[in-house]
Amino acid sequence: MTSAPRPASPRAARTRGVPEATVARLPVYLRALSALADEGVSTVSSEELATAAGVNSAKLRKDLSYLGSYGTRGVGYDVGYLVYQVSRELGLSQDWPVIIVGLGHLGHALANYGGFVSRGFAIRALVDADPDLVGVEVAGLEVRPIGELEQLVARHGIAIGVIATPATVAQEVCDRLVSAGVSSILNFAPTVLAVPEEVEVRKVDLSIELQILAFHEQRKVGAAHVTRELVEALPGRAAVSS
Amino acid sequence: MTSAPRPASPRAARTRGVPEATVARLPVYLRALSALADEGVSTVSSEELATAAGVNSAKLRKDLSYLGSYGTRGVGYDVGYLVYQVSRELGLSQDWPVIIVGLGHLGHALANYGGFVSRGFAIRALVDADPDLVGVEVAGLEVRPIGELEQLVARHGIAIGVIATPATVAQEVCDRLVSAGVSSILNFAPTVLAVPEEVEVRKVDLSIELQILAFHEQRKVGAAHVTRELVEALPGRAAVSS
DNA sequence: CTCACTTTGTGCCTGGGTTCACAAGCGCTT
DNA sequence: AAGCGCTTGTGAACCCAGGCACAAAGTGAG
Numbered sequence: 199m200t201s202a203p204r205p206a207s208p209r210a211a212r213t214r215g216v217p218e219a220t221v222a223r224l225p226v227y228l229r230a231l232s233a234l235a236d237e238g239v240s241t242v243s244s245e246e247l248a249t250a251a252g253v254n255s256a257k258l259r260k261d262l263s264y265l266g267s268y269g270t271r272g273v274g275y276d277v278g279y280l281v282y283q284v285s286r287e288l289g290l291s292q293d294w295p296v297i298i299v300g301l302g303h304l305g306h307a308l309a310n311y312g313g314f315v316s317r318g319f320a321i322r323a324l325v326d327a328d329p330d331l332v333g334v335e336v337a338g339l340e341v342r343p344i345g346e347l348e349q350l351v352a353r354h355g356i357a358i359g360v361i362a363t364p365a366t367v368a369q370e371v372c373d374r375l376v377s378a379g380v381s382s383i384l385n386f387a388p389t390v391l392a393v394p395e396e397v398e399v400r401k402v403d404l405s406i407e408l409q410i411l412a413f414h415e416q417r418k419v420g421a422a423h424v425t426r427e428l429v430e431a432l433p434g435r436a437a438v439s440s
Numbered sequence: 441m442t443s444a445p446r447p448a449s450p451r452a453a454r455t456r457g458v459p460e461a462t463v464a465r466l467p468v469y470l471r472a473l474s475a476l477a478d479e480g481v482s483t484v485s486s487e488e489l490a491t492a493a494g495v496n497s498a499k500l501r502k503d504l505s506y507l508g509s510y511g512t513r514g515v516g517y518d519v520g521y522l523v524y525q526v527s528r529e530l531g532l533s534q535d536w537p538v539i540i541v542g543l544g545h546l547g548h549a550l551a552n553y554g555g556f557v558s559r560g561f562a563i564r565a566l567v568d569a570d571p572d573l574v575g576v577e578v579a580g581l582e583v584r585p586i587g588e589l590e591q592l593v594a595r596h597g598i599a600i601g602v603i604a605t606p607a608t609v610a611q612e613v614c615d616r617l618v619s620a621g622v623s624s625i626l627n628f629a630p631t632v633l634a635v636p637e638e639v640e641v642r643k644v645d646l647s648i649e650l651q652i653l654a655f656h657e658q659r660k661v662g663a664a665h666v667t668r669e670l671v672e673a674l675p676g677r678a679a680v681s682s
Numbered sequence: 683c684t685c686a687c688t689t690t691g692t693g694c695c696t697g698g699g700t701t702c703a704c705a706a707g708c709g710c711t712t
Numbered sequence: 713a714a715g716c717g718c719t720t721g722t723g724a725a726c727c728c729a730g731g732c733a734c735a736a737a738g739t740g741a742g
Contacts, residue, residue, distance in 0.1 A: 273709075357661075405467070
């Protein structure tokens with residue numbers, strides 16, 4: 199969806215035959231499974247897990263079946279074992295070193311986001327072009343000048359880069375990351391990035407998400423051709439006018 | 441993809457016949473068009489616009505054709521007119537008032553994110569449960585206690601809510617937003633939210649995006665040798681292959 | 683006016699993803 | 713040991729989306 203993973207050779211396309219849509223859901227399953235494990239639940243049925251993950255149970259079973267036959271008919275799935283298998287499939291058995299480029303508000307928030315560290319990722323380098331930011335400590339790590347980008351990538355063996363810069367410099371930063379050896383990029387800048395075939399880019403665009411919501415919101419309102427106040431007055435809604 | 445827009449009646453699904461996938465791309469087109477407009481370009485072909493947006497030109501034409509026949513054969517599209525039409529379709533002719541719940545690092549970054557304001561959205565309320573944050577001014581707006589949530593939603597006629605709280609309280613916040621009248625939610629908390637049918641939820645999950653990247657990264661690296669070094673890190677039940 | 687050229691709009695085909703529905707398999711009980 | 717109930721795994725149908733390729737439609741030159 200985000201990028202176009204269309205390899206030149208069709209043969210390389212299915213390495214393990216796990217569909218892209220399934221890959222995108224595995225992290226959700228993993229989170230639900232981890233929560234169950236923390237609660238001490240040892241076995242879970244596809245129906246329960248599907249509900250927790252917010253998907254159809256048939257879809258969940260088919261997704262899991264791409265990884266192998268890890269369930270027991272009549273019983274369900276062993277939570278601990280499934281956590282292990284899904285983690286392994288996602289490549290989370292190891293810690294991936296990550297670099298964040300751009301430490302404005304967003305980059306700052308990302309560096310401090312606990313969800314990264316806890317799930318197989320380790321932020322190893324922070325760089326920014328602003329001299330005022332260089333030297334500042336963020337999330338226990340010192341911000342380095344952007345000139346050290348290549349060096350830091352090499353030293354820590356970084357394969358995953360996060361771009362949280364203004365859109366104007368995103369492509370330039372991206373190019374530098376790629377030529378330094380980064381092959382997966384998470385882009386928060388509102389720009390379409392051009393990258394070589396073998397580099398994977400995923401885009402997170404906050405304003406796009408809001409615009410999609412606005413579309414649906416408008417559709418709701420405009421469908422009945424009424425003001426928002428009248429919509430709110432539908433039965434079952436809490437009274438808005440205090 | 442992000443949420444599950446599964447209406448009970450399939451008939452209600454297409455109000456205007458614009459496919460969901462198209463809606464998701466319209467904001468990208470809009471951004472490219474706005475950039476062109478700023479450069480003073482008055483006419484653009486589907487080929488040029490498609491390149492700028494990073495999509496296939498046939499797809500772009502088909503997407504635009506859902507909105508109407510706004511191009512001129514042999515010439516292309518009028519940039520200004522298309523900006524207007526796409527904006528209108530997305531419901532951006534008006535400014536949507538938005539509330540942000542949770543002003544930790546992420547909420548703070550969101551409140552300061554210029555991309556919102558410039559594109560049809562106006563952040564009208566900030567609330568947080570932490571007493572230390574209440575009263576603090578963020579992006580020119582004062583953070584209010586979470587108790588005022590309902591009141592603020594009503595006063596500003598807010599239909600779109602952004603959740604940037606810890607996962608543990610996200611569902612509770614969501615429920616309150618919904619019962620206060622919010623019908624579109626952008627969720628940054630790493631949780632699956634349960635909402636009534638008519639409420640639209642979109643999810644942005646940073647660690648999920650990284651995990652998807654890790655999958656592809658692992659596939660590139662480990663096509664030959666599977667990493668089994670950290671096998672002992674799994675719960676005792678994984679005495680399988682190897 | 684006619685012709686050549688350009689670009690849109692779309693019919694059709696292909697492929698991936700989702701869902702249904704059911705057979706296969708497992709454990710528990712009798 | 714056999715039967716019963718439960719749950720997985722998957723074949724098959726359906727639906728949405730993407731992309732090719734072309735007819736339709738407009739422009740400008742001669």
